[in-house]
Amino acid sequence: MLVNLDPNDGRPLYLQIMDEVRRAIVVGTLRAEDPLPSVRELAAELVVNARTVSQAYQELEREGIVYVRRGQGTFVSPAVRRGGGERRRSLAREVAKRALLEARRNGLDAEELVMAIQKLAAEEERAEARLARAAGKGDDE
């Protein structure tokens, strides 16, 4: 798992770390029972206070995303396989929050943003469909 922090992101660092872990789980680079880096390792890698990492891990534990094995470290919960929908929703929520902030900064409201996203997604879908037709029946993945 690679964790990136953005110094220009105004949110607390522990929230950014939590988001990065959620993202890694959703995209599949972190899977059930995978170990997370130790607090010490991640603190050194990100040059953050170890307490910041601990706080992120504790919050993730409270949310049931990770669990602690005494003396062994922090691991991704086996339940993440099942609760996928929930986690995707909470990740989507964070992405939406950032998009909404950006929209408001540009003087747009939520409705205009949602409409633009739907329109854009539909266009991209049509373009992809055209490509797929042109290539015949392509391979999976």
Next chain:
Amino acid sequence: MSGWPEQDRGEAFAVATYGLSMRYGSETALAGIHLRVPEGAVYILIGPNGAGKSTAMKVLLNLERPHAGRAEVFGLDTASRGPEVRAQVGYVPEQHAHDYAWMMCGRLIEHVAAHYPAWDHAYAAHLIEVFGVRPHRKVGTLSKGESRRLQFVLALAHRPPLLLLDEPTDGLDPVVRNRTLAQLAEHLADTPATVVIATHHIREVESLADHVGVLREGRLVAQMTRDELRRTVVRYRVEVPEGWQPPPDLRIASLRRSRAGREVQWTLIGEPDEVTAHLAGAGATVRDVTPLALEEAALAFLAEEVSA
């Protein structure tokens, strides 16, 4: 406002100063500052060159005598219990020169080790290795970067409960700087300590910080937790009627006004709810409120009009 000694709420402070004042001739270096560094905090002390950051650290080590006020480190008076205080402090001074220029690095390390009962020889050997200190080099011939790395070994090897780091990244090239900061983060994960970092390179150390103090011309103009700074120093984009005048009691750190004059962008200091209500009451509409990066937020206290 923060930065003033309210009640100390029974909190334990690693560093506390009481009306600390210091002059060099007619120059005021510190004008009655009340530092409060909670135990376990990573406190960054920022301010322009000459704002008094280094002087404050020297007073804590009893290397300078204040003209008024006093300082405590873990409850010990720094003026009367200097040696006890220094035994608990790891110090990376701003200047790179060492006192024992003729000594070899290895010899200097042994010499310093003898002063600290808590010196951890195995850890010192580890630090010498990770910081790439070469024991047979003469101290006086070290480059700035090598000298800084040696200072880190000396500051960390006795695992002191308080670290005072004065411009710790000065003289380090970017690669070594990142490695040094990672080593510091690792040290703190293994050895709980309170850290005070004086710097004007905020970005380099901000990810470690949980408390911030801002010195300006010898005065501590802000002192708060990182969370409080994030909450109370934010950017507002505001729509205003033509010819609008801001209410006089806003704490304005920076202001940009669009050409048409109907939109104003401000960094304002204060509780966002109160500021927003205050602006609304004066006929302006807050369009958005954006949090700032730590450096931007902290610099707001240096940009603020002095009259505020």
